[in-house]
Amino acid sequence: MARKNKREPWEEEEEIIWVSKSEMKRDMEALQKLGEELVALKPAVLAKFPLDEDLREAIADAQRFEKEARRRQLQRIGKLMRAVDPEPIQAALDLLNNKHSQQSIELHKLEKMRDRVVAEGDKAINDVMALHPKADRQKLRQLARQAKKEQEGNKPPKAYREIFQYLKALKAESEA
Template identity: 60%
Template sequence: MIKQPEEDWLDDTPENVTDDDDEIIWVSKSEIKRDAEELKRLGAELVALGKNALDKIPLDEELRDAVELAQRIKKEGRRRQLQLIGKMLRSRDVDPLRQALDKLKNRHNQQVSLFHKLEALRDRLIEQGDDAMPEVLTLWPNADRQQLRALIRNAKKEQAGNKPPKSARQIFQYLRELAEAQ
């Protein structure tokens, strides 16, 4: 009788399974490309920011220089610079960058929301007059009631005469100043 060699690698019992297979993580080529595209989009967002907003993002000097260069370049050179920025981002921790961008976007969204609320309040003041005044005084007790009444009166006259809404803009500006002073 011929004795066959024992082949442990065919046996899948728990004691013969090694942990080496658990350490290898296979990443598909498509996933790598998706990640690279995501980083290029992040780089494009950075390039789209203005100087003041860019100052609030934690960038190292090399990356900041690359972003500022991309802001100055046009057409094909810009596309290549965006690819370079995406490549640079691959070797960096991008979580702080994403958090800072999200914070900037959130502040912008809050400001837009505040402006919409102030516009709605201004419209109610013009439509309802003194009936809407308690809402303003509740929000801002130090608001100048006489000034608001004069602006509301002027805004109603402008609406009736189909004139430009100068007083309505002044009401909005006054409400915005009150909100910012708070």
């Protein structure tokens, strides 16, 4: 009589997760790329990142090295990255990259508002006044008229730039 292989309820099966060599290599290369991004940063920006002392020194060395020494140092940084949790470092890097894109989006909004002020005049100025009650309506009108004259006369866009700087100052003042 054949015996059936029964498992007792207290015998739990351990789940073994096999990781292929290729997957381990991909993970190590990803850590090395993260290290390369850190090496590309300026020291003042890098000081804000959550790095341990060994990694910080290795990155500073890599920034000084050139050619083959730099390549070897980047590999060493990748090896050091395996010992630390890369999530907080990646999060800080993503925040830094997002900060720059957010700033450029804000500048594009200001440029559009400036273009509206020059093109539409009082209607756009009223919108600016609704957003920034402390704005000087008379100054905006005067700059808008000057910018329009400059455009019509093919002159350098001095007032056009002044409107942008004024809107930028208003935005900074409202955020503070």
